[in-house]
Amino acid sequence: MSDCIFCKIANGEIPSEFLYEDDNVVAFNDLNPQAPVHVLVVPKAHHDNFVDDVPAETLLSMERAVRAVAERTGVAESGFRCIMNTGAAAGQTVMHLHMHVLGGRGLGEGLLPA
Numbered sequence: 496m497s498d499c500i501f502c503k504i505a506n507g508e509i510p511s512e513f514l515y516e517d518d519n520v521v522a523f524n525d526l527n528p529q530a531p532v533h534v535l536v537v538p539k540a541h542h543d544n545f546v547d548d549v550p551a552e553t554l555l556s557m558e559r560a561v562r563a564v565a566e567r568t569g570v571a572e573s574g575f576r577c578i579m580n581t582g583a584a585a586g587q588t589v590m591h592l593h594m595h596v597l598g599g600r601g602l603g604e605g606l607l608p609a
């Protein structure tokens with residue numbers, strides 16, 4: 496996926512600061528944050544979305560990354576929201592699997608960030 500922005504970030508072609516990295520995933524700040532904490536957890540391998548035959552070890556790494564990011568950004572105790580937009584109608588604009596981790600402000604009780 497030579498023209499995929501998240502492939503380039505996750506594989507170091509575009510230098511970025513990572514809050515977490517292991518063999519399968521990286522985590523970095525969203526370019527256009529919607530909350531004081533807005534981090535993206537992104538697999539190094541290209542998958543279009545969450546239901547694109549993602550290996551179990553990658554899903555496990557995503558969970559580890561979320562936990563590490565929540566602790567490092569100080570929202571582990573207060574709470575945070577994980578979102579994976581899947582497909583254009585859901586608002587997915589970058590077609591490389593990513594999980595948003597949002598926190599640091601009240602996010603309301605609804606399904607979507609206020």
Ligand code: 5GP
Pocket residue numbers: 500523524525526527528535579580586587588589590
């Ligand atoms: P989606 O709408 O696909 O669920 O989320 C894509 C997210 O990626 C958006 O929140 C957008 O701000 C973020 N984003 C898009 N391009 C870049 C980029 O080049 N760098 C970073 N750090 N975030 C990006």
Ligand code: ZN
Pocket residue numbers: 496499500501502503540541542590591
């Ligand atoms: Zn990609």
